[in-house]
Amino acid sequence: MIQVQELTHSFKIGKKGKERKIPVLKGLSFAINEGEIVSIVGRSGSGKSTLLHILAGFLKPDAGIIQIGDVRTSTFSEAESAKFRLDHFGFIFQNFQLMPGLTAFENVELPLKLAGVAKKDRQKKVQQLLQLVGLTEVQDHYPNELSGGQQQRVSIARALITDPPIIFADEPTGSLDSETEQDILLLIQSLNKTRGITFIIITHDDTVAETADRVYKMHDGELSEGGVGHAS
Amino acid sequence: MQVNDQIDFVRQHIKKNKLRVFMTILAATMGTAFLIVLASVGFGIHDTLRNEILDNRLVNQIEVYSSEMNQVKVEDLKKREHVKAVVFRQSVSINQQSELDGFIGSHNMTVTEFQEEAKVGFALQEGRMPENESEVVVGSHFAENLIEPNTVEEAEPSTYKGSLIGKQFTYKMGLYEEKELFPEETTLTIVGVAKEPAKDWIMDFNIYADSAIMPDLTTIFTSHVDDENSELFYGNVNVYAKNLENVTAVSKALKDEGYSVYSIADQLEQLDVFFLAFKAGLVFVGTIAILIASIGIFNTMTMAVTERTREIGVMKAIGASPKLIQRLFLMESAWIGIIGTIIAVIISYGVSFIANMVLPIIVSAALGDEEIASLDITFSIIPWQLVIIASAISITVAMISGWRPARKATKIDVIQALRQEI
Ligand SMILES: Nc1ncnc2c1ncn2[C@@H]1O[C@H](COP(=O)(O)OP(=O)(O)O)[C@@H](O)[C@H]1O
Ligand SMILES: [Mg+2]
Numbered sequence: 001m002i003q004v005q006e007l008t009h010s011f012k013i014g015k016k017g018k019e020r021k022i023p024v025l026k027g028l029s030f031a032i033n034e035g036e037i038v039s040i041v042g043r044s045g046s047g048k049s050t051l052l053h054i055l056a057g058f059l060k061p062d063a064g065i066i067q068i069g070d071v072r073t074s075t076f077s078e079a080e081s082a083k084f085r086l087d088h089f090g091f092i093f094q095n096f097q098l099m100p101g102l103t104a105f106e107n108v109e110l111p112l113k114l115a116g117v118a119k120k121d122r123q124k125k126v127q128q129l130l131q132l133v134g135l136t137e138v139q140d141h142y143p144n145e146l147s148g149g150q151q152q153r154v155s156i157a158r159a160l161i162t163d164p165p166i167i168f169a170d171e172p173t174g175s176l177d178s179e180t181e182q183d184i185l186l187l188i189q190s191l192n193k194t195r196g197i198t199f200i201i202i203t204h205d206d207t208v209a210e211t212a213d214r215v216y217k218m219h220d221g222e223l224s225e226g227g228v229g230h231a232s
Numbered sequence: 233m234q235v236n237d238q239i240d241f242v243r244q245h246i247k248k249n250k251l252r253v254f255m256t257i258l259a260a261t262m263g264t265a266f267l268i269v270l271a272s273v274g275f276g277i278h279d280t281l282r283n284e285i286l287d288n289r290l291v292n293q294i295e296v297y298s299s300e301m302n303q304v305k306v307e308d309l310k311k312r313e314h315v316k317a318v319v320f321r322q323s324v325s326i327n328q329q330s331e332l333d334g335f336i337g338s339h340n341m342t343v344t345e346f347q348e349e350a351k352v353g354f355a356l357q358e359g360r361m362p363e364n365e366s367e368v369v370v371g372s373h374f375a376e377n378l379i380e381p382n383t384v385e386e387a388e389p390s391t392y393k394g395s396l397i398g399k400q401f402t403y404k405m406g407l408y409e410e411k412e413l414f415p416e417e418t419t420l421t422i423v424g425v426a427k428e429p430a431k432d433w434i435m436d437f438n439i440y441a442d443s444a445i446m447p448d449l450t451t452i453f454t455s456h457v458d459d460e461n462s463e464l465f466y467g468n469v470n471v472y473a474k475n476l477e478n479v480t481a482v483s484k485a486l487k488d489e490g491y492s493v494y495s496i497a498d499q500l501e502q503l504d505v506f507f508l509a510f511k512a513g514l515v516f517v518g519t520i521a522i523l524i525a526s527i528g529i530f531n532t533m534t535m536a537v538t539e540r541t542r543e544i545g546v547m548k549a550i551g552a553s554p555k556l557i558q559r560l561f562l563m564e565s566a567w568i569g570i571i572g573t574i575i576a577v578i579i580s581y582g583v584s585f586i587a588n589m590v591l592p593i594i595v596s597a598a599l600g601d602e603e604i605a606s607l608d609i610t611f612s613i614i615p616w617q618l619v620i621i622a623s624a625i626s627i628t629v630a631m632i633s634g635w636r637p638a639r640k641a642t643k644i645d646v647i648q649a650l651r652q653e654i
Contacts, residue, residue, distance in 0.1 A: 058549065058646040079553050086551025097546045097650060101248060113237045114552050158550070 001034040001166070001198055002055070007064030009050060024050050025061070026221035032200065034165070037192050039201040039209045042218030048202045051218070052170055055200070056089060057081030068166070086115055090159025090197075094171035096151040098143040098158075104150075105130065105139040108157045115162060129157040133187065149180035156187060160197075169201045173208055185211045233556055242563045245536065253568065256532040260572025261579065263525035264626040267518025268580035268619070269587075272612040274511040276588075280610050281503060285496060287431075290352070292316070292473040294483045297492040301467050303443075309471055310348075312485070314478035317351035319344060322467040324449070327408045330439070332401035335378035335392040339370070341403070342438045343446055343465065352472050359397045359424030365444035369424040370396060371436030396422045403439070405452060405464075416452045418445075515621060522626050525572075526633040533565050533637035537644075544641050545649020554642035561641050565634020569627040576626070577619055584612040 010023040024047040032038050040048050053059040055066060057076060066074040073084060091097075098107045105126055112122045130136050133153040143151055152172065159167050169188070173181035189211055191197055201208060209215050216223050233241075246253050298305065306320040324341040331337075346354070346361045346369075362368055378392035399422050406413030420439070429436055446465065453464040471486070473479045479497035486493045537544070544557060591611045 053647055056549070079555065082548060082551050082553045084551075085549070089551075091549055093650065097542075097549070099543055099546060101244065101543075110547075111550050113241075114233050114547070114550065114556070116234050118234065119237075 002032040003067040005029045005065040007061055009061045024221055028223045030223055034198055035196045037199040037212045038214050039203055039212035040216045040218055041203055041209045046218040047221055048218050049170055052168055052202055056168055088164050090164040090167040092155055092159050092169035092172045094174040096155045098154055100143055103140050103142055104135055104154045107154050108161055111162045129160055133157045148176050152184055166198045171203055241560055252532055256528045256568050257572045259525040259528040261575045263522035264573050264576035264622055265579045266521040268622045269583050270518045271511055271514040271618055272584050272614045274514045275613040276610045278507040279613050291476050291496050292479055294471045294493050294495040296469045296471050301469055314474050314482050315471055316474045317348045317472045319348050319470045320467055322465040325466050327406045329404045330401050332378055336381050337377040339437050339439045343441050343443050355427045356424040357427045362423055362442050366420055367423045368420045369426055369440040370422050371426050371438040372428040373435040373437050377437045396425055414452055414456050519625055522629050526629045529565055529568055529630050530633040533634045537637045537641045541644055541649050542652040544644045545646050548646045558638045558642045561638035562634055565630050569630025573623045573626045580614055584614050587612045
């Protein structure tokens, strides 16, 4: 489903004229299969988020090829990237990234709005998903009226609403207590089972990595398979 | 994203910052209303002057001068294209006196062609047109200039009050520099009285006669004056075009043939050109006010974008296209411009109405002159064209000032935005 070849990226830091290049990704090649939960673990600053940003199209790599399905996404323009994300990706962030001015319901509805789905067709779908993540009671609450776990459920529902084949999660439980973390991980696993969604989970937490079918380890800008995945 | 969802989105954002948006709209409203009211004064003055000119004269009239005007030339003029009528009036250039039933007055003998006169509105209030050289039509104020000689010195000399139709009077000529008039008397019969001139301050004392009278009068004149160079009659010719559009063409053709011409159309054209420039100048000054207001819009939109950086980042992350982001912000600034313009138009009509009502009163009070209040002066007119121009300027300026902030929104880096603290 996702194939990456020789992915290279470095950041420039320092003042203009005296810039230094810091290589972050040093020629990564790997593949992720359809329906897998893959987790990428590694120390803070090892380049995990940067990899995710590049896969998601937030950032253009210096070099390398990314192929998702039949599509080469590494050559996309910004607009093409956005359109592709809307149709194929869902996102779960560490700090939820909900719209503060929208209710739980409206937050989940937002991607459908962006996709141009008519109001009457949106209603039912949002309702279903809110029920699935157990938030029907609080659907009219604003994010600041929800607990961390509830907010993360809203963001999961938002990630699911367009039925994307792939969901990226960057430290999805990083801001949650361990009990809530378990709930969220179980939810992810069940969604993976029932809907066949491919999850790419970034974490520095071994408990999280254990939910994965496969685990990649990020170290010094290089990726190696192995580690704590439950399948291994 | 569907259009109604876009509108919804923009409305929600505006609601969240009511006060700020309100102040921005207020500035846009003031700028636009200033432009409209300012320019409306140009339209008002232009209209007033135009009406003044059109009221006083016939618009399709062209005055034609030539050093040797004669009947042949006049006939020639009648045959031209787009010419409705040619009125060749010839007036007696020396002293004249008429006497009717002992009342005496000085009336100007004007020889003309009644057929042509009739085509351009010369009409009678009573009687008929002359049919021979001893019949005449007199002006509507003819009687008021017939005075009982014994009462000339009095404050209110007594004038002729009786009916004029069918009356005979004697007509005499003389030189201004001689006390005695020529002894020859011409007896004329009044068969008609002309209609009053349209303007009530114009008095018509003329005696209108057919050109058949000219030989007799000329004979009298030449028997007393043997100067080759002096003529009894001097003429003026007015050519009337079929309608206003033809005036320029006709007068240009006449000019090309060496006639001196003067028409209202020329005057109107000059006036219109002047006022076009004048109004453009007013609109330009007004636009400066709108530009100042646009700084407010620019600030508001820049703040809106900065405030919502993280939200824009999230939108982009979950798949909103840069185009959509730009459109949403442009819609917001356009909305400010449109609402500001609508309110401004309403206010401007109000201000214009009040100005037209109150200003004449103030002006006449200040000058202590009642007359001005009754005069037909319009200070401010807002034609729909002005509304269109002002709206176009105001909304365009609003969108231009919203354009940079909107661009800035599209340029927001997703990763940076998501990193922001909530
Ligand atoms: N915009 C940036 N400019 C410069 N350096 C950056 C930028 N973003 C990330 N980095 C650097 O790249 C490295 C990897 O960062 P990141 O991918 O966020 O790590 P992780 O998510 O594994 O903690 C870090 O050393 C970080 O300082
Ligand atoms: Mg990270």
